[in-house]
Amino acid sequence: MKVQLWDNKDFLAGLLMIGIGAIAFFMALDYPFGSALRMGPGYFPRVLAGILIVFGVYVGWRGLRAAEQVEGVWGWKALAFITVSLWVFGWLMDRVGLIPSLVVLFFVSALAGHEFKIKEVIILATVMILFAWAVFIYGLGLPYRLFWWD
Amino acid sequence: MEIFNNLIFGFSVALSLQNLIYCFVGVFVGTAIGVLPGVGPLVTIAMLLPLTFNLPPIPALIMLAGIYYGSQYGGSTTSILMNLPGETASVVTCIDGYQMAKQGRAGPALAIAAIGSFAAGSVGTLLIALFGPPLAEAALKFGASEYFSLMLMALVAAACLSSGDMVKSLAMVVLGLLLGIIGTDVNSGMARFSFGIAELTDGMGFTVIAVGLFAVSEIVKNLETKERGDVFTSKIKNIMPTVADLKSSFWPIVRGTAVGSFFGALPGTGPAISSFSAYMVEKKASKTPERFGKGAIEGVAGPESANNAAAQTAFIPTLTLGIPGSGTMALMLGALTIQGIAPGPQVMTSKPDLFWGLIASMWIGNAMLVVLNLPLVGMWVQLLKIPYRWLFPSIIMFCAVGNYSINNSAMDLYLVGIMGILGYILVKLECPPAPLILGFVLGPLMEENLRRALLISRGDPTVFFTRPISLAFMIASAAILFTMIMPSIRKRKIEAYEGGGGGGP
Structure with a gap:
């Protein structure tokens, strides 16, 4: 071949x-x-x-x-969503605070998966954002505002 | 005996309530994350490193060390139960471990892995205590040329003994060295490869590279194909191995510990080559080699002891010479630097509480692992039932917040994204990222020592070959390179890594 x-x-x-x-x-x-x-x-x-x-x-x-083929398929779609989620998160963190940035991060990165169930993503984002608040803001005392009006 | 006094001093530091708690948290979190498929020790540490920035140096290092061997250990649990190695070091554990699990002997396999790891870890800890001080003393006499040759040897060893193609690995080392140049040149104050970005004049952050190359690319790779559904769900009974199991595991544990201790202490090599070699050794030593690949307990005991011994002795060059032997060790050194401690042979004398406390805590941490893992293995298995589509956004979240928190700058996240793209392409083209990260860490040190050595020798490059210690490192690098070029040896390396193949990805 x-x-x-x-x-x-x-x-x-x-x-x-x-x-x-x-x-x-x-x-x-x-x-x-x-x-x-x-x-x-x-x-x-x-x-x-x-x-x-x-x-x-x-x-x-x-x-x-000795030509050898690249194994498997390229996951360009997943790569794009994951990369964009990181970029957008960074851009938003400077502007609107932790919680809105994380919400966007979860929704964009979840699009990289094979299934995107909106209800699941909402629950996952809520739980993990609470967790992030507990660990990073409450536990470690990182000085981030939660929303843009803080 | 001075070494006992030192160890007792170390235990007095490590046994303080605060340090015990951090050790426990590290081991616990490390195991929990290490169990997750596709998250090896390097990514775990890179992800959690920012969590330790606000701690004082000793608890921070103790916690990171705990995360390190915890995640290493967590990797073997998934190898045995699910045939899913978290990283290269546990690929061989899959071969016989998973077969044992299929035969209903998952319990003994896990128990032997734990016992072997603990025994090997204890020996490793003792070896650090034994060889650390004399080595640090010798290292104080190292000049620029010795350091340069030593680092060259580490890089050559990392490239030649890694699982990938040798030429590509060497190229990745060079690429890592180039990435390490990014930033301001210490001698001239000139900004190099900064692309006009102000943040890059301070150099690229270590966690940026680690998270981009390893975490992002790994997640994308996992998302290429549909989720695999077959999770080992049947109950694990009979944790306790039989007397026959213990008997047949004794020598494999001893041999594995020896192999692992050797490769771990050698800069540039580490757990992966140790466990592969140990598997080969066991197959050779066995009277019934045909049982290997069909659930031989020796095939679990040897490699598991080896990779844990290597994980411990890897601290020897890291702590005494200030030269990390692997990407993971580089992260530990990075943590040390962030705490304001310059790595190098002087750490042992200037911060004895840190050095000996860390060593003692490693032993305590290993003991905690045994206690934590055998009874709780059921709980770790539950973690495996979490679907990947919930896991990966959460991992991304930790990576994102963690990287942002280091400099509070969005630029770091833009760079993580770029490194992620590069990392994914490299992985697809089968260019191994592990040598790259070592090159990245050693790059600035190497350039500085090269310049200094040549300045002292007035531009005479023979300085690397006329000083005896430097010459020895040079000969060793050449020897590693040439033996690996020899077709017969190269074939054996490939055999060692494919050793029973099928298991790993």
């Missing part, structure tokens, strides 16, 4: 390493390189980025030779 490039595990891994290595290398060009005796801030990063690119080339080449 022919494995497509975008489904080729090692080829993609190599590509990722080369990409990150290249970005790091070009960014590090702005930092003085120095010499082995007096290393500048650019020395270590540039050497590391170079090594990462070499590894990337090797892994990618190996992938082209």
Whole structure:
């Protein structure tokens, strides 16, 4: 069976390493390189980025030779909801207080699951928010307001 | 005997009511969370680390240590009962443990795991007390070149002996080192890789990386496929192992403890390689190797003792050299730093109450685990009945509030999200994240020591090979690298990790 490039595990891994290595290398060009005796801030990063690119080339080449498929399916939907729930929580915490932020966190992250039962999520969010209040605010004394009017 | 005086001093610290309570809370919470599928010790600690920030240093460290071996232990419970390893170290326990459970011998399997862990933990604790002080003394003589070579060895060992592909693991170490550079360069004051974000000039937080790479990616991976419904529900009876069980487990426990103590103390390696090696050793030592994979109690006793011994002796390099041997140990060191204590060989002399108190509390914690787990195993099993769709939003909540509370900044959460995406892609492409996190922690230390060593030697790189201790570390790193490249050994490593395969993911 022919494995497509975008489904080729090692080829993609190599590509990722080369990409990150290249970005790091070009960014590090702005930092003085120095010499082995007096290393500048650019020395270590540039050497590391170079090594990462070499590894990337090797892994990618190996992938082209012996193509292996990525196992299982990609969970993009779950990844998106979980990531967004974290981002939105952070953004809201600065603005509206703990409780509304957590409510949004629960509803958005629960969408990442296979089943979304609104009643269950409401109960889960209520119980866990009470728990969070008990642990973080009451127990640990973290200085967060609960709502935006506090 | 000085060591006994030290241990007695340690117990006097650990037995104070306050410390006992924190030890108990740590072990209890650690076990409870460790039992949950897909939550290993690293994520548990990363998640709960912020809870300890407001405590004084000693209770904080005692509680974290409790969480650590509690969650390690919780992982073996799920391996035996459900064939679900919480993390790599307990994958081998699944092989024979789950078979025993299917044959109605879950009780003895759990009991032997507990007894083996306790015995191994006690030996491990003693070893720390025995080897810690002389090692710390030797470490005081370490210069920059010795530290650099030691860290190089740790990274090479972590990459070569991890369960994944060696080249990818090495690449992950390098990626970790690069991520560790983010922040302000100590020598020049220059902000590197900060992408113009003010928060990044202080470097990326450790928990940000740990939660992103491990917790988020693990949850997403679990959500790829539908929930599995088969939970072991039948009652566990006959906890007590028979005399024959105890007899056949004795030597496996001894051998497992030895294997685990060795790998645990070696920086860069840890519980995972220990339990895999112990399983291999037991299979080799057994007169009836064909029973393995079909519910041999030795296959539970050996690896379980090994991973607990390793979990204990991992504290040796961490506490005496200030060099963490694994991601989990790096978190412990991070906790120490947050408490305002600079890790390193001086901790033992400047904070003897912390050092010896922690060691004594580990023994007490291990004893609590036995008491807590055997009678309460039914309760832990109940936890497994919680559907995953309730669990994962709750785990996300802890991760979110915990990370926010460290700097009170939304930026940390944006970064957790980004690290989560990176972590998930890496996991899918089978690039192991564990070496990455070690690289991330050791990166800044390594660069600083490299620069200092070369400054002292006037730019002469041979300094790493002319100083005897440094040379020894260099030879060891090269030896590890070359033996792992050799096809015959590499094949054996793969065999060791696949040892009876089927069980783990």
